Amino acid sequence: MIEISGLGKTFIGQDGAAVRALDDVNLTVQENEFLTVLGPSGCGKTTMLKMIAGLLPWDQGEIAIGGAPVRGPGPDRSMVFQNFALLPWATVLDNVAFGLRMRGVGKKEREERSRELISLVGLSGFESKRPGELSGGMQQRVGLARALAVEPSVLLMDEPFGAVDEQTRRLLQEELLAIWEKNRLTVVFITHSMEEAVLLGDRVVLMSARPGQISEIVPVPLERPRSSDVGGVERSSDYVNITAYLWERLREMHEERSVVAGSGPSV
Amino acid sequence: MNANTETRAPARTGWVSAAGKVNASLLSLVVAALAWEVIGRLADVPFFPPLSDVLGVLGDLITDGDIFGNLLTSLGNLALGFALSLVAGLVVGTAMGRYRRVNAALGIYVYALLTAPSLVFAPIFFSILGAGQASIVAVVFMYSAFIMIINTASAVENVSDSLIEMGRSYGAGEWQLVTRVILPAAAPMIFAGIRLGMGRAVTGMINGEMFIAVVGLGRMVTQAGKRFDGAEVLAILLVIIAVALAAIALVQFVDRKVTGWVPATSKESG
Numbered sequence: 001m002i003e004i005s006g007l008g009k010t011f012i013g014q015d016g017a018a019v020r021a022l023d024d025v026n027l028t029v030q031e032n033e034f035l036t037v038l039g040p041s042g043c044g045k046t047t048m049l050k051m052i053a054g055l056l057p058w059d060q061g062e063i064a065i066g067g068a069p070v071r072g073p074g075p076d077r078s079m080v081f082q083n084f085a086l087l088p089w090a091t092v093l094d095n096v097a098f099g100l101r102m103r104g105v106g107k108k109e110r111e112e113r114s115r116e117l118i119s120l121v122g123l124s125g126f127e128s129k130r131p132g133e134l135s136g137g138m139q140q141r142v143g144l145a146r147a148l149a150v151e152p153s154v155l156l157m158d159e160p161f162g163a164v165d166e167q168t169r170r171l172l173q174e175e176l177l178a179i180w181e182k183n184r185l186t187v188v189f190i191t192h193s194m195e196e197a198v199l200l201g202d203r204v205v206l207m208s209a210r211p212g213q214i215s216e217i218v219p220v221p222l223e224r225p226r227s228s229d230v231g232g233v234e235r236s237s238d239y240v241n242i243t244a245y246l247w248e249r250l251r252e253m254h255e256e257r258s259v260v261a262g263s264g265p266s267v
Numbered sequence: 268m269n270a271n272t273e274t275r276a277p278a279r280t281g282w283v284s285a286a287g288k289v290n291a292s293l294l295s296l297v298v299a300a301l302a303w304e305v306i307g308r309l310a311d312v313p314f315f316p317p318l319s320d321v322l323g324v325l326g327d328l329i330t331d332g333d334i335f336g337n338l339l340t341s342l343g344n345l346a347l348g349f350a351l352s353l354v355a356g357l358v359v360g361t362a363m364g365r366y367r368r369v370n371a372a373l374g375i376y377v378y379a380l381l382t383a384p385s386l387v388f389a390p391i392f393f394s395i396l397g398a399g400q401a402s403i404v405a406v407v408f409m410y411s412a413f414i415m416i417i418n419t420a421s422a423v424e425n426v427s428d429s430l431i432e433m434g435r436s437y438g439a440g441e442w443q444l445v446t447r448v449i450l451p452a453a454a455p456m457i458f459a460g461i462r463l464g465m466g467r468a469v470t471g472m473i474n475g476e477m478f479i480a481v482v483g484l485g486r487m488v489t490q491a492g493k494r495f496d497g498a499e500v501l502a503i504l505l506v507i508i509a510v511a512l513a514a515i516a517l518v519q520f521v522d523r524k525v526t527g528w529v530p531a532t533s534k535e536s537g
Contacts, residue, residue, distance in 0.1 A: 050432070053436050054436075055432050055435060055436055073435055073436050073437070073438055074438070075438060077436075078436065078437065079433070079436045081429055081432075081433060083429055085427075085429045085430055085432070085433035087430070087448065087451070087452075088452075088528055088529075089451050089452075089454075089526070089528035090528075098437060098447075099437035099438070101447075102434075102437045102438045102439045102443055102447075103437075103438055130528050132528070132530050146437075150437065
């Protein structure tokens with residue numbers, strides 16, 4: 001379980017002005033929950049994820065995982081990055097084994113474990129390829145395998161499918177669902193797509209920008225498993241209604257922002 | 268942008284264009300040699316003899332065996348000076364690129380010494396270290412270390428933040444982060460600096476030998492110059508150029524071994 005209370009962070013922007021990146025964020029992610037976080041750019045969703053990962057400090061509040069306060073990165077969490085963040089000089093096998101290696105797992109064991117994960121994400125036969133030889137979708141499968149290889153209890157995903165094309169993205173979503181339905185990790189998944197947020201999530205956290213705040217938490221009562229019939233999920237009235245509702249809310253945020261930006265004397 | 272391409276684009280230098288490259292280099296060498304010969308004959312001045320004279324003298328130097336002892340001495344100075352520079356370049360450069368405070372503390376000296384004419388330090392080394400190998404090695408170091416430090420520093424600084432974040436998120440400590448993520452990622456750019464450093468090290472070796480210790484190839488150039496023997500000066504110059512090219516080829520060989528993962532297309536521009 002992840003408990004976030006009163007989380008706040010102020011950045012000093014390039015122009016010297018203070019930007020309230022996160023303001024009084026309170027959120028509890030349940031054990032084995034797939035939580036998706038949706039919001040316009042600048043709402044602080046990635047910032048929040050990096051704080052959970054222990055990669056960024058914050059000014060106010062507390063983050064605790066399983067009751068233990070977060071003080072930095074830890075073996076209980078692993079992260080999947082939007083731009084994949086693979087080591088371009090290392091093979092698929094070595095990339096997947098990276099986290100295990102950092103944790104001092106012996107060569108034989110980490111290669112064995114990595115091969116299992118490579119097969120799980122459907123990349124068997126590509127073990128000795130380098131990232132530059134793979135498509136974006138395949139690279140992110142490597143990123144996912146690397147994250148799962150360390151057997152985390154929390155999987156943090158930062159717009160993981162944002163850099164791949166639509167068809168690849170749909171395939172990856174289905175595969176992620178299928179994997180998650182088996183291992184039921186706690187997942188925090190950042191996205192800017194309402195369809196993705198609803199298809200994957202148990203709840204959708206809707207964030208708003210300036211300051212970055214949680215605007216609403218929308219439960220997604222769609223049945224699981226969803227991976228076997230994604231088409232059926234997408235035709236269901238819950239899916240259609242929730243996505244439409246989320247878009248309405250997001251559009252309001254954009255409109256508010258353009259009103260704010262357009263009104264008042266410009267300085 | 269190429270995230271969706273299934274495999275990376277084939278390298279442009281296939282064997283056909285590689286052969287073309289070799290032919291072009293050969294042709295260029297032949298033209299230069301001819302030009303040298305013709306200009307040398309027409310000009311008819313003592314310090315620019317035609318290529319054939321120079322090659323004749325070079326042949327004599329080799330058959331005498333006079334040049335080998337000096338060449339070995341020079342190579343020893345070069346190897347030692349360059350090795351020390353390389354260590355300094357990697358260690359200091361990495362520290363400067365990674366830690367802002369180190370950069371603030373050392374940057375000014377490194378830039379000052381990079382731009383200062385390195386030979387002005389020769390008399391200082393001469394008076395402290397004497398007219399021996401140590402002084403020449405020190406001169407070689409002054410010539411080659413700072414370009415490698417600066418280059419390594421900016422290579423390390425330019426490693427993408429997301430790779431570093433990735434490393435930290437998987438629990439890499441500072442040492443692991445530097446050795447397993449930052450240095451490999453920075454390697455292609457670091458090697459560009461090492462190549463420059465090697466070229467400067469050869470210059471430093473010759474200048475040091477001519478100026479300070481009068482040993483090695485530098486001594487031979489000085490002596491030939493004093494005899495107004497232009498052909499021998501140029502013959503030794505050819506040897507020095509060969510040394511420089513061989514040294515740089517060695518760096519490139521190691522570069523290719525270490526950074527073979529960089530796609531050929533993105534390397535061509537560098």
